[in-house]
Amino acid sequence: MNKKDVIEKIKKCLALSKSANQHEAAAALRQAQALMEKYNIDADDAEMLGIQEAFIAGSGSKIPTVFEAVLANSIAKIMDCKALLNHDVQITANMGFKKVHRWLFIGFDPAPEIATYAFDVLYRQLKKARLNFISTQLARVKVKANKIKRADLFCEGWVLEATKHVSNLKPNENKLNQIDEYVKNKRKVKTVEPKDRNSKTNTNADRYQNDLHAGRQAGKDAQLNQAMNGGQQFEKLGAGS
Template identity: 35%
Template structure:
């Protein structure tokens, strides 16, 4: 007898077949088959849609809650590859970003995040090292402003992928309801410049971010983007 996971997989294929055909008769047959499986195995549409979502995780490299700029970078990558992202703590293993989407989108987003995070951390560290005659708190603020400007520049690069697909949105919402029902939303506030040198930190970040390599080593034809709605949770 078929188990529920197999039934989910088969029902999802039936729905995909119904959506992908130009034949009204074939579409109706596929939908009837999907409905029969759902009724027999007590599945709802959310179960079926969520089954088509794939998740990939990336370590944040920190045991404490990631910074706002880390969350924002993760959201930029999610936007670029048509998926969403949440941050989750894993006790001794530290925090992870969990990208989830259709097909390869979550894998591409997680790869892009890993690549860009490495570049940003390196650039931010080099910039902060040049800050002299100022308090540690000032160095950190300017470092965050640098990262903010860097991500602003990268965000501009990924706008070419902007777009939305209602079927994908529905599937991701179903997955979110099933796996992240207790997630909370966090507002990602921007760091405010206090002095002239702070403003220069943002500009240095934007300048460096324009040279970031967003797609090196990543599939060159990613799916259309989905407007971000999950990072920072």
């Protein structure tokens, strides 16, 4: 197979990786990774297929939290993609309408699909870590607003640790310029400031610094599915991937 055919096959495997069947999804990811390694497919080879888009739900919030936005943008940087929050209207089962807010990754194939996979895996781990922190460390906190704020700080620490090597990456300016031009022509972009529930909190206080530190400690365990081990892009996370 030539590289274009291989990349097309990789794309099909990545599509199958979204299957609700856990075993089928894992097998598809292993196949995609095996093909990438066997044929030495990297991000530069993917340019021949042009710029593509891929969506992933995340929290579904119209205004995402700081930690969710940092996670999405860090993964986008790893994959030489752009991460945008997309707002859409979908038809419901009873023929009504609802607003849907999803993360949109834009880049050269197959980077956007891989980025959505990475975001999905890490965001699920983050939510699980958050629930565990709330149930164990914040069990005695009675005021709900305070509990949410402290859990947010934990999540910020988690994301900072899980993506700590991203700042050292050198972006592919040529690709990003092409993606920017694509976005300019295809998408209407509205800048939204992420939600920071601790903007008026004295986060230098010991209690809040401890929450942040707890998040960083938990973030050391962040890792992508074993099926994707060995992928150079994921190794850039520097968090056990």
